[in-house]
Amino acid sequence: MEFINWIRGALTSLGFLDKQAKLLLLGLDNSGKSTLLYRLITDRLGALEPTRHPNSEQFRIDNAVCTAFDLGGHQQARRLWRDYLPEVAGIIFVVDAADPERFAEAKAELWALLTVEELTNVIFLVLGNKTDHPNAVSDVELRSQLGLDNLLHGNVGFFMCSIAEKQGYGEGLRWLAQCI
Template identity: 50%
Template sequence: MFLVDWLYGILWMLGLGAKEAKILFLGLDNAGKTTLLHMLKDERLGQHQPTQHPTSEELMIGKIRFTAFDLGGHRMARRLWKDYYTKMDAVAYIVDAADRDRFLESKKELDALLSDEALVNVPFLVLGNKIDIPYAASEDELRYHLGLAGCTTGKGRVSYTGSSIRPVELFMCSVVRKMGYADGFRWLSQYIK
């Protein structure tokens, strides 16, 4: 491990190392945050217990080394979210696209995040997960229920340096089928400074 850290340090000093960033994985309980985190970390699918305490993992996505924080999504855990906003570079907000009964609750939490001053300059990747379930919402339906219709910035490159535009976009995915979320993280990575 020491040799890897040493080599990484040398590459970083030479300008060849990866960028470093901090990202929050947020969303209601049972949306797939922990499953996604483990899929990104070691490409393993597993059954996970509901997140009771904040956890963090180191991830390498493209040329960015992320410290990812999975804070849990049950009501008590959501009270702690604000404690982690400081110095975050990105937010991945995960929604269970098959749980229509909770769209309003998910919208309320997302609205609170998007309007929080501490996150005003942080790009948001919204992932509509579980599209492998036949009755999952379509992208247009989820965009409507989350109040994102006309509010997202597009799936291409959005220049927001010096402007009041914060990149926000919705990507549909299935973590268990390993589809869709890679496009979302590629989109998000272009905004990591």
């Protein structure tokens, strides 16, 4: 059995077999998490209600079969985030790049996760969303506001995107799929 698992692991890492990955979609309320999930499974832009209950969907990125949990980002929902951390391969942390008043709050939540010991080997994809919005700040500005300037860990990727205009998140997700 050990040997079979070893062969499986080797074939998966060479890209011959599908990887299975549990992902979490986290970030403040209104950042665009559910919009992203809906986009990934339907390829459409949905008019969605704020997420009140956790839900999950499966989708494929290259050879990674991902099960993503959308937990909701309002204060009460954030208390649930920690319950979902076991077995997580990647966290997609969505930030509204057009809402500077909430950058400090987003930074605090992001860093609360980045410093969890259990998550040391987890891949973080930080998406600065809503680049189509007139108030959106630049990637340099957002990276700095989130304290990601001098990040030396290879497990954190930062990409700007517009889920509405189907830009940027594809590159981010492919980077994530390669890393997990």
